[in-house]
Amino acid sequence: MSHWPILPILLPLFAGALLLILPSHERLKRGLSLLATLALLPLSLYLLQLADDGQLRVYALGDWQPPFGIVLLLDRLSAWLLLATAVLAVAALLYALRGDDRLGPRFHALFQFQLLGINGAFLTGDLFNLFVFFEILLIASYALLLHGQGAERVRAGLHYVVLNLTGSALFLIALGMVYGASGTLNMADLSARVAQASGDQVPLLAAAGLLLLLVFALKAALLPLYFWLPRAYAAASAPVAALFAIMTKVGIYAILRLATLMFGAGAGELADLTQAWLWPLALATVALGAVGALAARSLQMLLAYLVVVSAGTLLAAVAIGTPQAHAAALYYLLHSTWVVGGLFLLADLIARQRGDKAGALVQGPALENPGLLGGLFFLGAIAVVGLPPLSGFLGKLLLLQALPSPALWGVLLLGGFAVLVALSRAGSTLFWRIGLSSLDSAELDPGRLCACLLLLACALLLVLLAAPLLDYAQAAAAQLHDLPLYRSIIVEAAP
Amino acid sequence: MEALFAVTLGVLSASGVYLLLRGRTFPVVLGLTLLSYAVNLFLFAMGRLSGDVAVIGQSANPADPLPQALVLTAIVIGFAMTAFVVILALRGLAELGNDHVDGRPDEQPHSPADGGRAL
Numbered sequence: 314m315s316h317w318p319i320l321p322i323l324l325p326l327f328a329g330a331l332l333l334i335l336p337s338h339e340r341l342k343r344g345l346s347l348l349a350t351l352a353l354l355p356l357s358l359y360l361l362q363l364a365d366d367g368q369l370r371v372y373a374l375g376d377w378q379p380p381f382g383i384v385l386l387l388d389r390l391s392a393w394l395l396l397a398t399a400v401l402a403v404a405a406l407l408y409a410l411r412g413d414d415r416l417g418p419r420f421h422a423l424f425q426f427q428l429l430g431i432n433g434a435f436l437t438g439d440l441f442n443l444f445v446f447f448e449i450l451l452i453a454s455y456a457l458l459l460h461g462q463g464a465e466r467v468r469a470g471l472h473y474v475v476l477n478l479t480g481s482a483l484f485l486i487a488l489g490m491v492y493g494a495s496g497t498l499n500m501a502d503l504s505a506r507v508a509q510a511s512g513d514q515v516p517l518l519a520a521a522g523l524l525l526l527l528v529f530a531l532k533a534a535l536l537p538l539y540f541w542l543p544r545a546y547a548a549a550s551a552p553v554a555a556l557f558a559i560m561t562k563v564g565i566y567a568i569l570r571l572a573t574l575m576f577g578a579g580a581g582e583l584a585d586l587t588q589a590w591l592w593p594l595a596l597a598t599v600a601l602g603a604v605g606a607l608a609a610r611s612l613q614m615l616l617a618y619l620v621v622v623s624a625g626t627l628l629a630a631v632a633i634g635t636p637q638a639h640a641a642a643l644y645y646l647l648h649s650t651w652v653v654g655g656l657f658l659l660a661d662l663i664a665r666q667r668g669d670k671a672g673a674l675v676q677g678p679a680l681e682n683p684g685l686l687g688g689l690f691f692l693g694a695i696a697v698v699g700l701p702p703l704s705g706f707l708g709k710l711l712l713l714q715a716l717p718s719p720a721l722w723g724v725l726l727l728g729g730f731a732v733l734v735a736l737s738r739a740g741s742t743l744f745w746r747i748g749l750s751s752l753d754s755a756e757l758d759p760g761r762l763c764a765c766l767l768l769l770a771c772a773l774l775l776v777l778l779a780a781p782l783l784d785y786a787q788a789a790a791a792q793l794h795d796l797p798l799y800r801s802i803i804v805e806a807a808p
Numbered sequence: 809m810e811a812l813f814a815v816t817l818g819v820l821s822a823s824g825v826y827l828l829l830r831g832r833t834f835p836v837v838l839g840l841t842l843l844s845y846a847v848n849l850f851l852f853a854m855g856r857l858s859g860d861v862a863v864i865g866q867s868a869n870p871a872d873p874l875p876q877a878l879v880l881t882a883i884v885i886g887f888a889m890t891a892f893v894v895i896l897a898l899r900g901l902a903e904l905g906n907d908h909v910d911g912r913p914d915e916q917p918h919s920p921a922d923g924g925r926a927l
Binding site for chain 1 (some may be wrong): 828833836840843844846847848850851853854859874876878881882885886888889892893896897899900903904909911
């Protein structure tokens with residue numbers, strides 16, 4: 314048993330713990346935090362390559378074999394999401410190191426714990442353990458959201474915390490029902506038992522599965538449950554908002570596991586339990602998210618609605634349920650995480666040059682670097698809307714190809730068009746409807762610019778590396794649909 | 809036993825949800841607490857209510873120890889979260905000047921017409 318799969322959890326855990334007990338020496342803390350986050354990058358690349366042989370790497374904690382102990386499970390999907398997290402985290406941290414981390418104490422420790430929770434949620438193969446990692450990432454995110462303080466953050470934070478605590482309560486109820494009805498919490502084992510469920514078990518498991526869907530949909534920002542998101546993301550400080558771009562993806566990842574492994578096509582009487590709900594809700598999320606983007610009054614709010622739109626798009630792809638659609642979703646997931654993260658950073662760079670107007674979409678002072686920031690905004694907007702030649706186009710194209718009937722293209726395309734209109738309007742307000750003089754106080758920080766460039770450059774990189782990435786995404790999606798492979802980890806372990 | 813347990817859970821969750829939907833932070837926090845009690849009891853019941861001590865050899869019919877371990881974890885996490893939300897509510901009171909969950913001043917019909925806050 315190789316120990317590699319647990320490193321993405323241990324590394325931020327120890328770094329975060331050290332950051333808590335070390336004396337508050339700023340350079341030391343920044344160095345340690347940066348080192349730990351940078352180390353995730355080669356680590357996730359190595360795990361990506363390790364998982365590419367198509368085998369499942371099961372890491373039994375405490376050497377308790379599944380289904381009795383908690384296992385970590387590294388497959389192509391987990392490795393893919395670890396990479397998405399690592400790149401985003403490096404950029405967000407680089408940005409924060411230029412001053413945002415000073416806004417409140419313990420930023421770096423919280424940042425590491427947040428990474429611990431996210432990586433753990435992607436790696437675990439046990440439902441209760443997933444709950445624990447969700448709580449870790451949530452409590453770190455509560456504190457990070459409030460980082461920098463201010464009334465608006467407290468107001469948004471209160472809603473976010475109360476909603477997520479209620480979500481946690483429902484999660485526990487669902488787990489209780491799963492355990493009561495099937496006697497297991499291991500995802501692979503549950504997959505096999507759901508398939509054999511009969512009689513009284515079926516409605517109980519169906520209720521538990523739908524409750525789980527509800528909880529994950531709250532994290533993923535699906536239609537009736539996304540109202541907390543725009544305010545929270547718009548209020549968060551820039552590096553935190555950028556890092557939060559991966560948070561909805563944790564929910565989407567969990568729904569993907571639910572819709573393939575546990576209640577997917579191979580689930581016997583409960584096959585495709587979630588599909589009927591996901592389809593209409595995901596498309597409605599795209600539509601309402603686009604309306605929200607059109608109505609947004611600040612750039613940050615607009616970007617927060619883009620997160621909602623991308624979540625809806627991804628969940629629609631999850632709901633289609635074919636390996637082709639899932640491969641497209643995985644590619645689109647990388648794109649939307651990185652580009653939207655980059656746009657959050659860019660929005661902060663723009664806001665810093667507009668004095669007290671900040672990100673509000675009203676006439677403001679001229680920017681110090683209109684060409685550079687405007688160009689970046691243009692590139693980012695093209696990528697996120699899905700116009701050629703950047704990554705969004707490729708992602709959307711793959712998704713449209715995977716749709717079962719062309720009649721459904723309308724929602725995605727109209728949604729994309731609305732976002733295009735919203736972004737053009739925001740861009741022309743920010744860069745063209747301006748006063749004559751710029752504020753002298755605002756200097757463009759090269760470090761912040763680099764962090765933002767790193768993420769926006771991913772839009773280009775994703776196109777250049779599209780062939781190998783797509784091969785990988787297709788292999789990952791095919792692996793997801795290979796249920797016997799996942800179920801075999803239980804059989805192998807039995808004495 | 810089962811009926812009593814079920815009724816208790818129902819009353820706890822109903823009260824919790826009711827309080828959760830109130831407009832002030834204090835009832836909301838209480839509602840979250842009640843809801844988490846109900847959830848913990850529910851998890852506990854998943855190991856069946858009939859078993860004895862969960863030690864092999866002590867009794868012929870040991871209870872399932874796993875739900876007990878789960879409940880312990882859930883209690884610890886729930887406690888920490890409640891503490892956090894209490895602090896956050898106090899912070900909201902300080903920053904926003906009132907204890908409404910939306911941070912709005914009072915909008916009660918009885919408040920004075922000049923917009924002054926009730927209480």
